[in-house]
């Protein structure tokens with residue numbers, strides 16, 4: 001009698017949130033996945049709610065793939081942001097492997113864009129296998145003084161958008177700075193999310209406008 005093969009070990013990712021549709025972080029209509037946990041600590045980061053590496057946010061990557069599989073069309077791409085996705089390399093690899101297997105069955109190409117606060121050269125040195133699973137990456141820390149109008153999908157001008165595959169080159173090359181960055185608003189679980197890359201001071205100006213209208217925002221993610 002032979003032992004039956006062991007079930008694959010579940011791989012879990014610390015997840016801040018997942019949302020569809022996302023139209024402000026990459027081309028087309030996308031699924032957004034935000035990882036939880038980032039130790040980079042950029043001054044002025046608007047996503048400080050993603051900093052704590054909280055084990056209570058662990059989710060099986062199979063559940064994230066099941067969520068993706070249940071999304072409606074259109075679905076042009078997947079954006080993984082954070083948090084710092086590359087600080088969970090094993091879980092990110094498992095998630096992207098599942099995404100690759102799933103997208104092969106899709107009728108139209110689905111690209112994978114991953115954000116990172118690390119430089120591309122560091123990612124090439126330390127995470128080349130992960131980069132091979134991405135169509136494009138947007139790399140570099142957020143630098144508040146380099147936040148200026150017209151930075152498409154980026155928070156500051158030092159950040160670099162790099163296409164890594166033919167699909168990435170088709171979707172991302174030539175998509176430089178154009179117009180004001182779009183922002184989306186989403187609500188779930190008693191939270192309001194602003195999705196996209198705001199200009200410097202935009203979120204504090206929004207708070208002030210709401211306050212003057214009698215609405216006070218509590219526990220905002222852009223101030224610690």
Ligand code: SF4
Pocket residue numbers: 038039040041042045046047048050082083084116117118141142
């Ligand atoms: S901007 Fe990104 S890399 Fe920088 S602290 Fe915030 S989540 Fe981390």
